[in-house]
Amino acid sequence: MLRSAFRGGIHPPDMKQATAGRAIERAPVPERLVVPASQHIGACCEPTVEPGQRVRRGQIIASIDAFVSAPVHSPVDGEVADVGECLTAAGMRVPAVTITPDAEQDFESWEPVEGGEPAAVVRSAGIVGMGGATFPSAVKLSPPKEFTLTTVILNGCECEPYLTCDHRLMLESPERVLRGGRIMQEALGAKRLVIGIESNKPDAARAMKTAAHGTGAEVVVLPTKYPQGAEKQLIWAILRTEVPHGKLPAAVGALVHNVGTAAAIADAVDLRKPLMERVVTVTGRVARPGNYLVVLGTLVRDLIETAGGFVGEVERVIAGGPMTGPALGSLDVPVTKGMSGIVVLGPGDAAAPVDADQPCIRCGRCSEACPMFLQPFAIGTYANARLWDRTEQVHALDCIECGACAYVCPTRRPLVQLIRLAKAELTARGVRP
Amino acid sequence: MNEAARQHRLVVAAPPHVHGPGSCRSIMLWVVGALAPAALWSVVQMGSPALITYGVCIGTALAVEAAWNALARKPQTVTDGSALVTGLLLAMSLPPLTPWWISAVGAAVAIVLGKMVFGGLGWNLFNPALVGRAFVVLSWGGVLSKLPSKGWFRAIDVAGSGSLDAISGATRLAIAAADRAAKGGYRFDLAAQYQPLLFRNLEGSLGEVSAALLILGGLVLIWRRIIDWRIPVGYAGAMAALSWAFGSDPIFNVLAGGVLLGAFFMATDYVSSPMVPNARLVYGIGCGVFNAVGRFFGSMPEATTFAILFMNGLAPLLDKIFMPRTFGWVKRNG
Ligand code: SF4
Ligand code: SF4
Numbered sequence: 060m061l062r063s064a065f066r067g068g069i070h071p072p073d074m075k076q077a078t079a080g081r082a083i084e085r086a087p088v089p090e091r092l093v094v095p096a097s098q099h100i101g102a103c104c105e106p107t108v109e110p111g112q113r114v115r116r117g118q119i120i121a122s123i124d125a126f127v128s129a130p131v132h133s134p135v136d137g138e139v140a141d142v143g144e145c146l147t148a149a150g151m152r153v154p155a156v157t158i159t160p161d162a163e164q165d166f167e168s169w170e171p172v173e174g175g176e177p178a179a180v181v182r183s184a185g186i187v188g189m190g191g192a193t194f195p196s197a198v199k200l201s202p203p204k205e206f207t208l209t210t211v212i213l214n215g216c217e218c219e220p221y222l223t224c225d226h227r228l229m230l231e232s233p234e235r236v237l238r239g240g241r242i243m244q245e246a247l248g249a250k251r252l253v254i255g256i257e258s259n260k261p262d263a264a265r266a267m268k269t270a271a272h273g274t275g276a277e278v279v280v281l282p283t284k285y286p287q288g289a290e291k292q293l294i295w296a297i298l299r300t301e302v303p304h305g306k307l308p309a310a311v312g313a314l315v316h317n318v319g320t321a322a323a324i325a326d327a328v329d330l331r332k333p334l335m336e337r338v339v340t341v342t343g344r345v346a347r348p349g350n351y352l353v354v355l356g357t358l359v360r361d362l363i364e365t366a367g368g369f370v371g372e373v374e375r376v377i378a379g380g381p382m383t384g385p386a387l388g389s390l391d392v393p394v395t396k397g398m399s400g401i402v403v404l405g406p407g408d409a410a411a412p413v414d415a416d417q418p419c420i421r422c423g424r425c426s427e428a429c430p431m432f433l434q435p436f437a438i439g440t441y442a443n444a445r446l447w448d449r450t451e452q453v454h455a456l457d458c459i460e461c462g463a464c465a466y467v468c469p470t471r472r473p474l475v476q477l478i479r480l481a482k483a484e485l486t487a488r489g490v491r492p
Numbered sequence: 493m494n495e496a497a498r499q500h501r502l503v504v505a506a507p508p509h510v511h512g513p514g515s516c517r518s519i520m521l522w523v524v525g526a527l528a529p530a531a532l533w534s535v536v537q538m539g540s541p542a543l544i545t546y547g548v549c550i551g552t553a554l555a556v557e558a559a560w561n562a563l564a565r566k567p568q569t570v571t572d573g574s575a576l577v578t579g580l581l582l583a584m585s586l587p588p589l590t591p592w593w594i595s596a597v598g599a600a601v602a603i604v605l606g607k608m609v610f611g612g613l614g615w616n617l618f619n620p621a622l623v624g625r626a627f628v629v630l631s632w633g634g635v636l637s638k639l640p641s642k643g644w645f646r647a648i649d650v651a652g653s654g655s656l657d658a659i660s661g662a663t664r665l666a667i668a669a670a671d672r673a674a675k676g677g678y679r680f681d682l683a684a685q686y687q688p689l690l691f692r693n694l695e696g697s698l699g700e701v702s703a704a705l706l707i708l709g710g711l712v713l714i715w716r717r718i719i720d721w722r723i724p725v726g727y728a729g730a731m732a733a734l735s736w737a738f739g740s741d742p743i744f745n746v747l748a749g750g751v752l753l754g755a756f757f758m759a760t761d762y763v764s765s766p767m768v769p770n771a772r773l774v775y776g777i778g779c780g781v782f783n784a785v786g787r788f789f790g791s792m793p794e795a796t797t798f799a800i801l802f803m804n805g806l807a808p809l810l811d812k813i814f815m816p817r818t819f820g821w822v823k824r825n826g
Contacts, residue, residue, distance in 0.1 A: 069512065071510055071512065220510065291819065291820065301819055301820045302820055303820050303821075303822075304818065304819075304820040304821050305820075306820075373502070374501075374502070374503050375502060375503050375504075375505070375509055376502055377507075377509055381507065381508060381509040381510045382507060382508045382509075382510070383507050383508070384507055384509070385506075385507065386502070386503060386504050386505050386506075386507070386509060387502060387504070388502060388504040389502075390502075402509075404509060404510075408510070409503070409505075409509045409510065410509075410510060410511035416567075417516075418516075418612060418613045418614030418615070419614050420516060420519075420574075420613060420614050420762045420763055421614065421762045421763050421765075421767055422519070422762045422767075423720070423762070423767035423768075426767060426768070426816075430819065431818060431819040431820070432816050432817065432818050432819045433818055433819075434767075434815070436767070454818040454821070457818050457819065457820060457821075462507055462508035465508050465511075466508050466510065466511055466512050467512050467514075469514045469515050469516050469518070469519055470515070470516045470614075471511065471515070473506065475506065475507065475508070476506045479506075
């Protein structure tokens with residue numbers, strides 16, 4: 060079944076061919092791990108270990124007593140070398156635990172465990188949205204009473220160019236993905252479980268369909284179009300409902316989880332395995348592009364080594380996909396729970412919007428591309444002129460920062476930056492979406 | 493900053509890090525390319541006077557823009573292609589024998605009053621080429637209307653002399669108007685006029701030489717999604733419908749008198765036209781309606797120019813009226 064796509068959107072070249080055929084491979088554990096104490100949206104955890112202390116794989120090394128948060132576990136057996144700070148991909152300084160891993164690591168010994176209340180298990184396993192949003196998953200599993208959840212949607216769209224980690228996960232471990240979905244469906248009492256996959260991954264869709272056969276879960280193949288994986292666009296494609304302005308997806312009875320998150324939830328509930336590693340696509344100008352299973356805290360520098368190092372001239376190293384991921388200023392940032400890829404771009408590959416002083420020629424392409432039906436040029440122009448009230452009138456706060464507008468703008472206006480500026484200003488003034 | 497980063501001079505920039513094909517200049521060059529067949533054909537047909545008109549309009553437009561930027565100490569924008577398009581469009585809206593100084597003034601006015609005083613590309617409310625043309629027509633309309641057209645051409649053909657006061661033949665539009673006045677309806681033998689209009693119309697402006705080549709260029713722009721079909725279709729549709737309603741040949745009226753140049757290439761100017769799809773359709777229709785009204789009830793042969801300029805003025809309002817609702821917001825008025 061191929062649904063029609065949401066309105067708007069763009070078709071950037073998907074650039075996935077370099078890694079789509081590469082099976083997930085475990086990356087070697089580097090000599091040093093830097094594990095940030097905060098790898099999620101919400102309250103930052105505090106390190107709970109001391110330098111010199113021995114830690115076991117799966118042991119909590121940072122936590123906090125807050126609802127919107129997720130504890131951090133040691134990804135390896137080893138020794139705490141330092142408790143200090145580190146720089147994250149987003150350019151923030153956060154507390155971090157540096158660990159010297161043991162030479163020998165046992166990655167396999169997890170025994171099946173029965174029972175346990177899923178929300179609690181998921182919470183203590185430190186699971187967050189692995190598509191990049193890093194919202195603590197347990198919070199989504201404990202929705203306020205006024206919502207009736209009818210549909211759990213697993214997001215297997217992976218609409219960002221270059222990234223293939225979700226693709227490989229669905230292809231190689233469809234049962235785990237599905238199992239995670241079922242756990243959520245049961246925990247929430249939802250009627251439907253739907254897995255949405257873009258049409259450019261027919262093998263993954265087939266694998267998921269086979270796994271889902273006879274379970275009542277539906278696999279829906281969606282048109283390949285960016286940003287099909289954006290929560291609101293995905294919900295529209297599957298349920299034909301718009302999440303109302305300023306509301307959560309739960310308002311229309313839906314809950315969206317990334318497929319990687321679903322697999323992690325399955326491991327947490329069935330094996331009590333915390334989130335300590337993830338699949339990262341390393342691609343672009345590296346010698347061995349691939350999908351690597353990486354222990355969290357591995358520095359991007361080491362991961363690039365694993366992928367054979369840089370090839371040719373390198374201009375940008377992006378954490379995540381090129382449409383929304385930040386460009387790294389340093390390779391000494393760690394892989395975290397939400398980091399789906401490292402994309403290395405050279406001169407000519409990268410061509411970002413540049414200059415706010417470029418004129419808007421009113422071509423209308425940005426409005427045509429905007430999946431939120433906004434008028435990005437207008438928000439950009441008002442933001443540039445510091446007319447914040449006007450940016451609010453044209454619904455700047457509804458922007459999902461997908462970047463489609465900036466991608467198409469012929470004069471390369473930095474529309475997303477301008478819109479972000481407007482959003483930040485409006486939020487600071489207490490305007491709520 | 494660390495070693496590898498320094499070694500590779502990592503660029504830290506905000507996402508998105510990839511960009512689609514297409515730039516301001518490439519769009520402008522597509523427009524020039526789409527106009528090129530009709531322009532070249534007009535040079536083949538009209539010879540050196542046409543060449544002079546093109547040269548003066550384009551040269552002046554570029555020079556004036558460059559000079560303006562230099563004097564105003566603004567970044568140089570002359571290479572973005574928009575001045576080239578403006579000069580070319582202005583030339584195509586003028587008769588081939590336009591005195592060179594009129595062409596030059598028109599191009600200078602187009603750039604300065606049509607664009608630069610508003611703040612340059614992107615800020616002009618009106619289509620610069622049409623501003624230039626309107627200025628020229630209002631200032632020297634008498635001169636322009638007395639220019640020989642086909643008659644001049646035939647005079648050269650026959651006598652080999654450059655005599656400029658050869659017969660100033662009545663244009664087909666004038667003949668059609670006379671027909672209508674005399675008979676209260678159009679003659680079907682006007683159909684015999686389609687062919688010259690399509691391929692070799694040596695009356696009127698440079699842009700009127702071949703309707704067929706203009707349509708071809710316009711279709712290319714629609715196919716490349718550079719212009720929105722709604723504007724030319726709305727324009728030509730309204731023009732045809734009203735012509736029919738006023739008892740004139742609809743096809744003839746679309747093909748004749750600069751309507752196609754206006755509909756495909758002038759009304760579609762991004763900056764001065766609406767952006768919202770429905771607003772574009774209404775805008776196109778508006779252009780067609782005012783063009784038809786001007787042609788049938790006004791005395792001016794300049795209906796196209798003023799119809800588009802008038803609708804330019806309404807474009808921001810139309811955008812406001814037809815602004816689509818944002819995703820997730822309840823439909824206004826159901
Ligand atoms: S305005 Fe926001 S939502 Fe719309 S295309 Fe641009 S980034 Fe995406
Ligand atoms: S795409 Fe760029 S130039 Fe076109 S309307 Fe939007 S902001 Fe203006």
